[in-house]
Amino acid sequence: MTLNRKITLLLITVACGILAIFMLISLYAFRHLSIASSTGHVQTAAEIVRVLLTESMINGVIAKREQSLERLRDIRDLRTVRVVRSKWVNEQFGQGLAREMVADEIETNVLDNGRPQFALREEDGQPVFRGTIPYVASSRGTPNCLQCHQVAEGTVLGAVTIELSLTELRRQALYGALAVLVAVSLISLFAILGARRLMLPVGDTAAAIGSLVQAALRGDFKGRVQQRTKDDIGDIAAHTNKLLSFLDEGLSQISERVAQLTGRPPQHDDNQLLATIDMIDGLADATRFKATIEEDETKTEIYERFGLLLGRRFGVEAYSIYEAHGATQLAPISVDGEISGSCHWCDPQILVRSEMCRAKRSGHPVDGLVQPGICFAFRAEGGNAEPDPWRHYCLPLIQSGTVGCIVQLVARESEAAARLGQIPYIQVYLREMAPVLEAKRLTETLRDSSLRDAMTDLNNRRFLEQYVDTLIASSRRRNSPLALLMIDLDYFKMVNDSYGHDVGDSVLKGLADVLKQSVRTSDILVRFGGEEFLIVLQDADGDNALMVAEKIRARVADFKFRIAGGMLQKTVSIGVAVFPDDSETFWQTLKYADVALYRAKDDGRNRVVRFTPDMWGDETVVY
Numbered sequence: 001m002t003l004n005r006k007i008t009l010l011l012i013t014v015a016c017g018i019l020a021i022f023m024l025i026s027l028y029a030f031r032h033l034s035i036a037s038s039t040g041h042v043q044t045a046a047e048i049v050r051v052l053l054t055e056s057m058i059n060g061v062i063a064k065r066e067q068s069l070e071r072l073r074d075i076r077d078l079r080t081v082r083v084v085r086s087k088w089v090n091e092q093f094g095q096g097l098a099r100e101m102v103a104d105e106i107e108t109n110v111l112d113n114g115r116p117q118f119a120l121r122e123e124d125g126q127p128v129f130r131g132t133i134p135y136v137a138s139s140r141g142t143p144n145c146l147q148c149h150q151v152a153e154g155t156v157l158g159a160v161t162i163e164l165s166l167t168e169l170r171r172q173a174l175y176g177a178l179a180v181l182v183a184v185s186l187i188s189l190f191a192i193l194g195a196r197r198l199m200l201p202v203g204d205t206a207a208a209i210g211s212l213v214q215a216a217l218r219g220d221f222k223g224r225v226q227q228r229t230k231d232d233i234g235d236i237a238a239h240t241n242k243l244l245s246f247l248d249e250g251l252s253q254i255s256e257r258v259a260q261l262t263g264r265p266p267q268h269d270d271n272q273l274l275a276t277i278d279m280i281d282g283l284a285d286a287t288r289f290k291a292t293i294e295e296d297e298t299k300t301e302i303y304e305r306f307g308l309l310l311g312r313r314f315g316v317e318a319y320s321i322y323e324a325h326g327a328t329q330l331a332p333i334s335v336d337g338e339i340s341g342s343c344h345w346c347d348p349q350i351l352v353r354s355e356m357c358r359a360k361r362s363g364h365p366v367d368g369l370v371q372p373g374i375c376f377a378f379r380a381e382g383g384n385a386e387p388d389p390w391r392h393y394c395l396p397l398i399q400s401g402t403v404g405c406i407v408q409l410v411a412r413e414s415e416a417a418a419r420l421g422q423i424p425y426i427q428v429y430l431r432e433m434a435p436v437l438e439a440k441r442l443t444e445t446l447r448d449s450s451l452r453d454a455m456t457d458l459n460n461r462r463f464l465e466q467y468v469d470t471l472i473a474s475s476r477r478r479n480s481p482l483a484l485l486m487i488d489l490d491y492f493k494m495v496n497d498s499y500g501h502d503v504g505d506s507v508l509k510g511l512a513d514v515l516k517q518s519v520r521t522s523d524i525l526v527r528f529g530g531e532e533f534l535i536v537l538q539d540a541d542g543d544n545a546l547m548v549a550e551k552i553r554a555r556v557a558d559f560k561f562r563i564a565g566g567m568l569q570k571t572v573s574i575g576v577a578v579f580p581d582d583s584e585t586f587w588q589t590l591k592y593a594d595v596a597l598y599r600a601k602d603d604g605r606n607r608v609v610r611f612t613p614d615m616w617g618d619e620t621v622v623y
C-alpha cells in the first residue's frame, strides 16, 4: 500500500472517530441541556401557578382557578399543568376539584416528602419532560401562605405537575448537530484532500526513487527523479539526482578506462556495474597471472599455465598455441592441453611454411567465428558438413615487433558468440603474457648462446658441464649406458697451414654437419675443443658405439669438403669409452675415450679405438 493511501486511510479513520465522538458529546449535551432548561422552565411555570393561585385567593376568585390554569395550557409545548391539594388544604377548605385529587405515585411522594421530582420519558416516540413541584407553606413575604392556611410553616400545601413536550427542542438540536456534522465532515474532507495533495509529491517521489534504484541495480544510472516541489521532498529528489549523476559519470569513466585496458567496448545490454566489476576482476586476475608467470622458469611453463587458464577460467578445451621459430617456421607448443602436441587444428604445412597462417602473416587477429573459412589453413574434422561445425579465432602475440606466437581458440559454431565475448578478456592475459614471454625468450637465447658454439652451432663444453647431471640421472634411471665418442680431425694443422684459417673453419663446419647427420636427435653433439668433438650416444653399449663410430669415420673419410678452388678430403680418429661399463664416473669415462683417441692417433689415425683398461697408464698415452 502506498504511503499516500495509508495517510488517506488514517485521516479518514481520524475524521470518522472525531465525528463519532462529536455526535456522542452532542447527544449527551443535548440531553443534559434539555433536562436543565426544562427543569428551569418547569420551576418557573410552577412559580407562576403559585402566584396565580395566591392572587386568586386574595382576590376571592379562587373558584375560577381552573380557567386560569386552562390558559396556561395553551402555551406551546406545555402539555399538562395540574395542581393537586394536600390533605391539610382539604381539611381546611374541603375537597377541591376532581382534577386536584392525587393522581399518581410521584405526586404522593412529593406531597409526602416536599421534594420536587423531575423525569424525562418517551411517549409515542416523543420526548416529554415532567416536573412535580411541591408548594410548601411559608411566612415569607406579603401576602404569604400562612395568612390564609392554618398550618405550620413548612407544611406541604400541594404540588403542581407540569409536563413539557421536548419534540421541537429535540428537532432543533438534531438539526443543529446535523449542521455541525456536515460542517465537520466537509472540513475533514477538505483536510484529507489537502493532505493527499501535500502527500502526493512524497508518494510520487518515493515511487520514482524506488524505480530508479531498481534500474540502478540493473546497472542503469541514467534515470532522474522529477523535482515536484521546493520543499524537503524536492531536496530529496535533487540530492538523489545529484547522486545518480555522480554514480553515472564515475561508472562511465571507470568502465571506459577499463574498456580501454581490456579492449572490450561496453555493451548496451550489459549491466554496466556488473560488467565493470567483471572487467576489473578480469584485470586483477590478469595481473596476478602475470606475477605468477614472471616466476616461471621456462616459456613452456608459461604456455602450460596459459593453457590451464584457458580451460579453467574460460572453459576453452580446444585450442592451439604455436610459437614462431625463425622467419618461416611454427612449432606447436600446446595443443588441446597437450604440451608439444601435434598440429591438430591446422594444416601441418604451416609448421614449415608459416606464411600459410593468416595470423602469422598479417599480425592481426583472424576471426573465423564470425567469418568461417577466412583462413585456409584451418582444418577441423567434418568441416562444414558437421551439424555444429568447428570455428576458430586466432590471436597473434607480437614480440619485439614480430609475431612471436599465435593462440588459436577453437569452438563449435553454437558457442561462437560466447567465445567472441571472452576474447577481449583473453587478450588482456595475452597482453600481460607478451613481455614476460619476451623476457624469457631473451634469457633462453642468451643462455643458449653461452652454451653453444657459434661457428658449428653445436653444444659447447659448458653445456656438457651443465647437462651432465641430467644425462647421468637419466642413464641410471633407465639403466642404460652412455657411449662417449671422442673425435679428432687428423692432421688438421696442415689445413690451416696450407689453406689458411678460413678454410680450416669451413672444414670444421662441414665436419659438424656430417656428425649431425650421423647420429640421432636424442644423441648429444659437443664441440669439445678446437678440432675435437664429443658425441654422447644414449642407450648405446660398446658394440653399438663402435658401429656408429665406424660409420662416422667412414663417412668423414668419404666426405669431400668444399674449399676455394676444389675439394678436400680428411679423416678422423675416434676413441670410444662406455659409461658406466668403463668407469663409474662420467668424467673418468671421458678421459678413457680421450685415451682411446690418442691410441687411435698413435696407431696411424683414421681409425676407431675402443678403450681397454690396459691403455690407462700406458706410457705412450699423452693426455
Ligand SMILES: Nc1nc2c(ncn2[C@@H]2O[C@H](COP(=O)(O)OP(=O)(O)OP(=O)(O)O)[C@@H](O)[C@H]2O)c(=O)[nH]1
Pocket (backbone or CB within 6 Å): 488, 489, 490, 491, 492, 493, 494, 496, 500, 501, 502, 503, 504, 505, 508, 529, 530, 531, 601, 605
Ligand atoms: N681453422 C681453425 N683451426 C683450429 C681451430 N681450433 C683449433 N685449430 C687448429 O687445429 C690444429 C690442431 O693441431 P694439432 O692438435 O697439432 O693436431 P693435428 O694437426 O690435427 O694432428 P693430429 O691431431 O695429431 O692428427 C691447430 O693448428 C689449431 O690451431 C679453429 O677453430 N679453426
